Amino acid sequence: MPKKSKRGKKKPELNFIGGDMYVQGEISGLMRLGDKFFNKDTAFTIEERQLLGIHGLLPPVVRSIEEQVELCLMQFLEIESDLLKFSYMLDLLARNERLFYKFVATHLDKCLPIIYTPTVGQACLNAPTIYEQPVCLFITIEDKGHVYDVLKNWPQQDVRVICVTDGGRILGLGDLGAHGYSIPKGKVTLYTALGKVRPQYCLPVCLDVGCNKPQIRDDPLYMGLKRKRPSRTEYDEFVDEFMEAVVSRYGPNCLVQFEDIGNTDAFRLLTRYRFKYSMFNDDIQGAGVIALAGITSAVNITNIKLEDHRVLFQGAGEAALGIANLLLVALKTEGLNDNEARSRIWLRDSKGLVAYNRPQGHLTEYKLAFARRRLPIEKLEDCVREIKPTILIGVSAQYGAFTREVLELMALYNKTPVIFAMSNPPSKAECTAEAAFKYTRGKCIFASGSPSSPIEHEGKTYYTTQVNSLYGFPGVVMGATACAIAHLPPAVFVVASHTISDFCTDEDYRQYRLLPPLSKLCAIAFEIACNVVEYAYKNNLARRKPDPTDIRAFVKHQMYDCNYEPAIKTWLEEYNK
Ligand SMILES: O=C([O-])CC(=O)C(=O)O
Numbered sequence: 001m002p003k004k005s006k007r008g009k010k011k012p013e014l015n016f017i018g019g020d021m022y023v024q025g026e027i028s029g030l031m032r033l034g035d036k037f038f039n040k041d042t043a044f045t046i047e048e049r050q051l052l053g054i055h056g057l058l059p060p061v062v063r064s065i066e067e068q069v070e071l072c073l074m075q076f077l078e079i080e081s082d083l084l085k086f087s088y089m090l091d092l093l094a095r096n097e098r099l100f101y102k103f104v105a106t107h108l109d110k111c112l113p114i115i116y117t118p119t120v121g122q123a124c125l126n127a128p129t130i131y132e133q134p135v136c137l138f139i140t141i142e143d144k145g146h147v148y149d150v151l152k153n154w155p156q157q158d159v160r161v162i163c164v165t166d167g168g169r170i171l172g173l174g175d176l177g178a179h180g181y182s183i184p185k186g187k188v189t190l191y192t193a194l195g196k197v198r199p200q201y202c203l204p205v206c207l208d209v210g211c212n213k214p215q216i217r218d219d220p221l222y223m224g225l226k227r228k229r230p231s232r233t234e235y236d237e238f239v240d241e242f243m244e245a246v247v248s249r250y251g252p253n254c255l256v257q258f259e260d261i262g263n264t265d266a267f268r269l270l271t272r273y274r275f276k277y278s279m280f281n282d283d284i285q286g287a288g289v290i291a292l293a294g295i296t297s298a299v300n301i302t303n304i305k306l307e308d309h310r311v312l313f314q315g316a317g318e319a320a321l322g323i324a325n326l327l328l329v330a331l332k333t334e335g336l337n338d339n340e341a342r343s344r345i346w347l348r349d350s351k352g353l354v355a356y357n358r359p360q361g362h363l364t365e366y367k368l369a370f371a372r373r374r375l376p377i378e379k380l381e382d383c384v385r386e387i388k389p390t391i392l393i394g395v396s397a398q399y400g401a402f403t404r405e406v407l408e409l410m411a412l413y414n415k416t417p418v419i420f421a422m423s424n425p426p427s428k429a430e431c432t433a434e435a436a437f438k439y440t441r442g443k444c445i446f447a448s449g450s451p452s453s454p455i456e457h458e459g460k461t462y463y464t465t466q467v468n469s470l471y472g473f474p475g476v477v478m479g480a481t482a483c484a485i486a487h488l489p490p491a492v493f494v495v496a497s498h499t500i501s502d503f504c505t506d507e508d509y510r511q512y513r514l515l516p517p518l519s520k521l522c523a524i525a526f527e528i529a530c531n532v533v534e535y536a537y538k539n540n541l542a543r544r545k546p547d548p549t550d551i552r553a554f555v556k557h558q559m560y561d562c563n564y565e566p567a568i569k570t571w572l573e574e575y576n577k
């Protein structure tokens with residue numbers, strides 16, 4: 001007979017088998033040990049182990065999560081190769097989710113370059129050797145007509161944000177097809193690690209539509225569909241079906257982040273979906289957020305007003321146009337008209353300066369918007385000579401494009417040249433930090449897309465900045481999902497960019513750092529989330545009702561806490577009442 005508590009409520013049932021007692025419920029103790037959501041490893045207390053029927057299945061020691069984190073660090077540091085460290089992190093995530101996020105939060109500086117750029121790029125290049133279990137949902141073009149059914153196989157019902165790639169342009173590495181799946185996985189991990197979005201709300205998706213690189217596709221170990229990418233019409237029908245299936249399965253509030261999609265597809269999809277769905281493209285808009293924050297700092301450090309800067313882009317793809325367009329918004333806010341604002345921006349693609357009357361190459365409508373009416377210039381060195389840019393932004397995935405001559409010219413024309421070598425991974429960066437400081441004789445402000453250490457040059461230490469979208473998207477995602485934003489207008493990205501700039505201190509500027517240190521990433525994500533939520537409610541874009549009275553509390557309430565919950569505390573408290 002179930003006992004009655006003092007207040008006469010029915011007590012939860014205890015079961016005794018052969019003198020042992022275990023907790024009745026749908027999830028057995030053994031399942032808790034094997035389930036990343038519930039597992040605490042050695043942090044299960046003796047009492048919990050006994051009640052859950054797992055006593056003896058763990059060594060007798062009971063550790064706090066902090067002690068477990070320090071053990072993880074020891075193990076992590078023992079591993080020499082970054083790729084094996086990446087696998088270690090995947091294993092930890094698959095075994096004990098909270099410990100994974102606690103470890104990442106405690107040792108951000110060590111973990112970020114492994115779970116994210118640049119090691120994630122290496123993981124894509126070595127996909128068959130690290131693939132162990134489903135960390136991503138694969139939907140192939142052969143599932144066309146049944147995309148919804150595949151989505152239904154993902155075990156979580158309440159998905160609020162999806163990061164999706166088609167592997168078309170993985171970082172600066174080009175088309176890797178299905179081997180790009182680690183990219184959305186890495187991004188959603190940062191939604192939780194930095195933005196504190198609950199992990200069960202996040203879904204990484206790889207749309208496998210084939211791969212156009214024969215050396216990837218014909219590798220016997222290739223894991224994706226062994227076919228070429230489809231025609232534009234077939235591709236668009238498939239992605240349309242995916243977006244419709246997302247809405248049918250998870251509702252219109254589900255946010256979709258597009259990541260590392262091939263250039264022309266990325267722009268087309270963004271134009272097609274940006275006001276129809278809750279979505280954004282990180283390589284276009286996310287790059288804009290962070291580069292604009294970096295440029296804002298460069299304005300403060302160089303004491304040259306934004307409107308007096310001349311910005312030359314090496315590369316005219318997603319990042320270049322995303323940054324250029326956000327820069328236009330910022331220039332217009334300073335009072336410039338459209339023509340004046342555009343006149344501060346130059347693009348150079350693989351065929352030379354983007355100009356109307358150049359002989360080679362067709363210009364897409366996106367590039368045309370920044371095309372110059374002037375004689376074509378081919379070489380980057382000549383563009384620098386002609387334009388004398390104050391800021392040079394590398395987004396071309398061409399290693400070494402910022403040659404010694406380019407860097408020396410930048411130093412010749414500027415007291416403090418600003419050099420962004422944003423392409424990822426480092427094997428695709430336009431120059432290294434060493435080269436930048438050496439050839440500008442220590443004069444430059446340097447930023448790179450992947451992390452790079454401070455540089456010693458002629459007895460002085462020079463600091464570098466990682467200008468990467470990781471400063472922006474976790475907060476944008478947290479804010480957008482918290483208030484269920486209907487769509488994300490450009491102003492949302494300006495809000496995010498300003499929030500990041502506001503974190504910079506005079507000390508950062510004195511050290512020529514364009515962005516706050518990585519240790520502030522979580523605080524930045526929280527502020528961005530609050531500011532996005534505020535913007536969304538003010539502009540009638542938030543679908544979650546009623547409007548919150550206290551936005552900070554509203555966001556905090558939705559944040560993931562990586563500390564363990566007592567496995568049986570509530571139950572025991574209930575029992576002892
Ligand atoms: O993933 C990163 O580090 C930044 C990014 O989106 C890209 O380079 O495509």
Ligand SMILES: [Mg+2]
Nearest residue numbers: 171259260283
């Ligand atoms: Mg990307």
